[in-house]
Amino acid sequence: MQHSPIRAIIILLVAVLGIVIAMPNFLPKDVQASLPGWLPKPGLVLGLDLQGGSHLLLEVDRSGIVEQRLSDLRRDARNVLANQNGIGNLITTDPATNSIYIELTDPSQKPQAETALRGLQNTLSNVMFGGTGVEELAFGETADGKLSVTLTPEGITQRMSSLVAQSLEVIRSRIDELGTTEPSIQRQGDTRVLVQVPGFGDSQRLKNIISQTARLTFHMVYPGMSAEQAEAQGLPAGTMVLPTQDGTKELVYEDVALGGESLVDAQPSYDQQRGIPVVSFKFDTRGAITFGEITSQNVGKRFAIVLDDTVITAPVIQQPITGGTGQISGNFTTASANDLAVLLRAGALPASLDVVEERTVxxxxxxxxxxxxxxxxxxxxxxxxxxxxxxxxxxxxxxxxxxxxxxxxxxxxxxxxxxxxxxxxxxxxxxxxxxxxxxxxxxxxxxxxxxxxxxxxxxxxxxxxxxxxxxxxxxxxxxxxxxxxxxxxxxxxxxxxxxxxxxxxxxxxxxxxxxxxxxxxxxxxxxxxxxxxxxxxxxxxxxxxxxxxxxxxxxxxxxxxxxxxxxxxxxxxxFNLGIDFVGGTAIEVQHTEGPADVGRVRELLDGLELGEVQVQGFGTPEDVLVRVQAQEGGQDADQAAVTKIRDALAGDQYEIRRTEAVSGTVSxxxxxxxxxxxxxxxxxxxxxxxxxxxxxxxxxxxxxxxxxxxxxxxxxxxxxxxxxxxxxxxxxxxxxxxxxxxxxxxxxxxxxxxxxxxxxxxxxxxxxxxxxxxxxxxxxxxxxxxxxxxxxxxxxxxxxxxxxxxxxxxxxxxxxxxxxxxxxxxxxxxxxxxxxxxxxxxxxxxxxxxx
Structure with a gap:
């Protein structure tokens, strides 16, 4: 109880500092902007549930990475064996064991083949553990004499971790292109990325822009045979069948003639002759030279432009294109052409990302x-x-x-x-x-x-x-x-x-x-x-x-x-378990013209064939909570369910105020x-x-x-x-x-x-x-x-x-x-x-x- 000047100074100092630091957070934006420079800037950020916006938790698709890596490995093995060393081979892929198996036409060339294949070994650095390397491949031989190359579990995990780090920068670039303010992009563990964008209420568009891989590649179309014929007779060596936007298929060469990494710009534009939205693109110097060589050598042949393993367009090369520019045409609207340009400018994601949790307010x-x-x-x-x-x-x-x-x-x-x-x-x-x-x-x-x-x-x-x-x-x-x-x-x-x-x-x-x-x-x-x-x-x-x-x-x-x-x-x-624990989608809707009719909402949703749908009053008389079970087909099916519900209720003056979607994995x-x-x-x-x-x-x-x-x-x-x-x-x-x-x-x-x-x-x-x-x-x-x-x-x-x-x-x-x-x-x-x-x-x- 004795007077202590030091204690009084400490209390006064803490109180004043507390007021000075906390006060700017409660001032209007225009007043905050006019504060003296020596005052601390407001550091408190309102969460999405207080200012609205979108929250996405994305996870690297492990199966997709393994599938893509096996495809690349098969192509690389064929190249080093047949093209570089003249070793005849037949390669098969086994996704169950994450392996490829090589059967040689001449078994006497096995030592030479083993040496060539070991040159494919890739040592992935592990930054978290002092830069030690992780070998991605394991080599072996089956009982019937086939050579095997297998992706190691450690290599897959390390590649996923590296891809997440690369994905952060691509996602940040894409969101910056949208012009949003104060996005939060954080790594969550080895395989996930958390994205929060305040004030951006169109979660579907945000999800499409963020999660789409946007891997642009150019392939020559295989001549003289349709995709249907190839599937019936057997695919020619080095080819693959890809779907098109209009529901058909194309037979194209596996080898990538030119990759989207050579793009330096992409802009939405309008084709005056055909009256349709298109995307114009421009290559860097190296890409322009390659593009010119391809179009010069293949006049009269079809050239497929592929986005995420889907053929956007496959026109016939009419003449050499030496300026390093071109355009992509497809079933674009003005908005979708703009979004594709955003994706191409920001670059492709190194791996596909699945949305495992989604919240929109x-x-x-x-x-x-x-x-x-x-x-x-x-x-x-x-x-x-x-x-x-x-x-x-x-x-x-x-x-x-x-x-x-x-x-x-x-x-x-x-x-x-x-x-x-x-x-x-x-x-x-x-x-x-x-x-x-x-x-x-x-x-x-x-x-x-x-x-x-x-x-x-x-x-x-x-x-x-x-x-x-x-x-x-x-x-x-x-x-x-x-x-x-x-x-x-x-x-x-x-x-x-x-x-x-x-x-x-x-x-x-x-x-x-x-x-x-x-x-x-x-x-x-x-x-x-x-x-x-x-x-x-x-x-x-x-x-x-x-x-x-x-x-x-x-x-x-x-x-x-x-x-x-x-x-x-x-x-x-x-228990009445929420979607946090059982997965599915919760949608809060509000009737804009008076109290909501829960029975009417149930009636509107009954015929949508979405499985178990629960409808209940929520908070005020105008609000209704709709809970939908997780749909078969993953995130796309869940989003389609939300769209169906929005469309079904729109005619009765209901608007969606909040959505939460959680996958079974996260729950x-x-x-x-x-x-x-x-x-x-x-x-x-x-x-x-x-x-x-x-x-x-x-x-x-x-x-x-x-x-x-x-x-x-x-x-x-x-x-x-x-x-x-x-x-x-x-x-x-x-x-x-x-x-x-x-x-x-x-x-x-x-x-x-x-x-x-x-x-x-x-x-x-x-x-x-x-x-x-x-x-x-x-x-x-x-x-x-x-x-x-x-x-x-x-x-x-x-x-x-x-x-x-x-x-x-x-x-x-x-x-x-x-x-x-x-x-x-x-x-x-x-x-x-x-x-x-x-x-x-x-x-x-x-x-x-x-x-």
Missing amino acids: DASLGADSIRAGLTAGVVAAVLVVGFMVIAYGVWGVFANVSLVLNVILIFAALSLMGATLTLPGIAGIVLTIGMAVDANVLIYERMREEQRSGKSPLQAITAGFERAWGTIVDSHLTQLVAAVVLYFMGSGPVQGFAVTLGLGILTSLFTSYTVTSYQVGLWYRRVRPKTLKIQHFRFIPDGTKIPFMKISRYVIALSIIMSVISVGAAYFKG GELAWKGTIAVIIALACILVYIWFRFEWQFALAAVTTTSHDIIMTIGLFSLTGLEFNLSSIAAVLTLVGLSLNETVVVSDRIRENLRKHRKMPLPELIDLSINQTIVRTSLTQFTVLLALVPLVLFGGEVLRSFTIAMTFGSLVGMYSSVIVNGPILINFGLKQKSDDPTTPANKEKSTDGATV
Whole structure:
């Protein structure tokens, strides 16, 4: 409580910096642009769910890479054997073993053939492991004397990783060509690329531009034989059959006469003679020379222009083209010609990319989400701030000042990190508002206890801060463990929630202790009160002697029954799983002319033959949620389903506001990662509490937390609330919240074990619970004050999340107060010996040193 100029300077500096860094994010764009150069630029980015836009998770097509690599390998093997060494051969491909097999017409040439084939070995560098090389090919011989060349698994993996790195630059170039602002393009593991484009609502066009390989090649058409004849009689050596845009087929040479890598420009244009959109292209010097040679040597022959293994056009070469320019004509519209020009200018993707996750949010829905989040935040803040003043008077004002600074510091930290603020992120901040005053309540309640024990006001204030600190750290760290696990195991918006929750936990350690203690010190030196009137309102009176242990057997029996019901419901009834876990497409539509008619929407969609289609009300009376099972045929079929639904509903004045499509691969991964996340969180907390307390406390804490998880999961099953990725976030957050209460009670039990060595253990646990229940009820109420506005005003997207959090927090209080004590006894917690020299009592023996 002594005045410290250094502490005052630190608090003032942190507060000013926090305000300066956070403030620009809340100013209009024109005001931001006019800010002085020395001020930090706004670093906080709104997520797609708040400003609208498109989110795509793309995955390199492994089978496509292997197929293309085997095709190239077969061509290269034929070239080195027949063309360069005159070795006759017959090559077959086996996709099942990722191999090609070479049968020689003259077996005596086998040594020479083996030497030639080994020259095809390609060593791929592995940058992540010090530049070590990975051999792509393995050579061998079959039992019947054929030579084999096989793609190694390590080589395939390394090639995929390299192709992802190359794809990032191509995708960035393509998106830049579209003129969009602030796109986010990130690598996800070895095989995936995450693309987020704010403000770009046409996800189909974006997907077409990003995921299309756009590999442009030029091939000579095989003369004198049609594709149909070749398929009937057998393909001539070195040829292949490719489809055309108009549904026919062409027989072309496998060898690429000229590749699209020689292009330097491509522009949409218009053929005046034929009156159709075309794409004009221009080669570099080398490409122009090659193009001139090909057209000069093949006048009167057909020349196929191939895009992604589809023949766009195959005109007859009328005359040599020596200028290095030409044009591509096909079934183009003006828009498709422009998109093709964009693709060709940006370059071809080195491999095809499949869309495994797609989310699109309309800008109007983003504005609604911002409004919902702000409303929930303002209401929660007003309720929490008002309650703290009612409950603690001037002490509540101290807590509220710390709370305001805490929120400012969260936004400042997010801005410095350049983080993305999502709707779940706003929910994390709102939840932090309810949780941040928990430390202040702990301190204040400890002060009241110290004053009742006969200490002077100054001694009570000092002891309150000192003796509450250990409990504050323990409770905050258990919540932080859950937030960290949530960040590393979650994805997208869930990570946004984890970031804001984690930052709020860290900043509240500073504001609730350091800032509040400084305010209290200033007040005490000015007022010098003879007694401390800290609390003005409480739910439970002081000095309660509720016999919790006497009713414990009934409570445990009730918990067992509820747990069995929850597990039984989960096993027999199951869950209303969201697309995060089952795959498929969710489409939010809004009726633009009054309330939606769910029955009419079902009627319009029944005849589309899309498999299982669920239609339900969603949020406001105008909104409807349509869920469609994953379609056979992959991403293209899923997108076709969305188009069918859009067309079917367009005539009845429905517009699509949001789409989410998740492949079966990703949904399985999310379900597995969610399960692992909960297990890891429980394991980490078990280790931490075991280290800080004793093994009985650790096992009891994990048992009560598991009880809360089972109850919450039972809620999802019994009520039919949608269980999705945000539900896992709710469960993990509840792990932290539940343990917060459990740690406070356990900490008091541990303290009383040292203080009341001869008190029977059930009485001691009753005493500990009654001593902490005033604080528990108050902090739980402030959390509910933050959660209820999220339920009412946070929007339908967060509804299942916030309901689960509200239910889980109540169950967490119940288990921490009533269930935890009997479990401690059953796990064999013992009273301390009176001898302070025994190993069990070699901890700090002085009363004031306990935490």
